[in-house]
Amino acid sequence: xxxxxxxxxxxxxxxxxxxxxxxxxxxxxxxxxxxxxxxxxxxxxxxxxxxxxxxxxxxxxxxxxxxxxxxxxxxxxxxxxxxxxxxxxxxxxxxxxxxxxxxxxxxxxxxxxxxxxxxxxxxxxxxxxxxxxxxxxxxxxxxxxxxxxxxxxxxxxxxxxxxxxxxxxxxxxxxxxxxxxxxxxxxxxxxxxxxxxxxxxxxxxxx
Numbered sequence: 001x002x003x004x005x006x007x008x009x010x011x012x013x014x015x016x017x018x019x020x021x022x023x024x025x026x027x028x029x030x031x032x033x034x035x036x037x038x039x040x041x042x043x044x045x046x047x048x049x050x051x052x053x054x055x056x057x058x059x060x061x062x063x064x065x066x067x068x069x070x071x072x073x074x075x076x077x078x079x080x081x082x083x084x085x086x087x088x089x090x091x092x093x094x095x096x097x098x099x100x101x102x103x104x105x106x107x108x109x110x111x112x113x114x115x116x117x118x119x120x121x122x123x124x125x126x127x128x129x130x131x132x133x134x135x136x137x138x139x140x141x142x143x144x145x146x147x148x149x150x151x152x153x154x155x156x157x158x159x160x161x162x163x164x165x166x167x168x169x170x171x172x173x174x175x176x177x178x179x180x181x182x183x184x185x186x187x188x189x190x191x192x193x194x195x196x197x198x199x200x201x202x203x204x205x206x207x
Contacts (some may be wrong), residue, residue: 084195085161089115
């Protein structure tokens with residue numbers, strides 16, 4: 001049974017959806033035989049020259065990640081040092097409001113709170129982590145619940161904003177490997193529970 005986001009890629013019809021599906025179906029059909037629907041892909045970004053084709057590939061790879069997030073059916077969990085991307089923020093708010101998906105964000109205690117107020121106003125759960133050791137994790141988990149059979153993890157140092165995606169040579173790993181998802185889910189929960197719950201009302205300011 002396909003995951004909801006994989007079903008969406010198959011029926012989306014756009015160029016970006018087609019590109020994403022082409023990437024993902026590398027793992028579905030090998031040697032002419034259908035395999036399981038596991039995903040283990042490395043998506044690359046950035047061009048040292050001004051090669052527009054390479055830059056477009058970087059954008060398309062980012063759009064694939066957005067597309068998977070927007071078609072989450074149960075949960076999205078984000079663990080990053082900072083979250084300045086307006087586009088990613090809009091994706092998270094949209095999937096929370098439209099799909100009724102539970103979204104949780106852990107972020108390091110930094111000066112960058114541009115989008116935190118919007119999250120709080122939208123009812124998204126946020127925890128600001130200020131440990132002795134700085135939080136440098138950079139990963140997202142989509143639908144990582146229960147047995148993780150429908151889950152996918154996104155790992156990498158990518159800036160998730162369209163205007164910044166090709167500014168550096170970056171790589172993002174997309175994987176549905178249960179061992180990887182389980183380890184990251186365990187770490188997310190450990191970080192999440194490392195600080196007490198601080199409820200924010202929708203009209204509160206995040207400080």
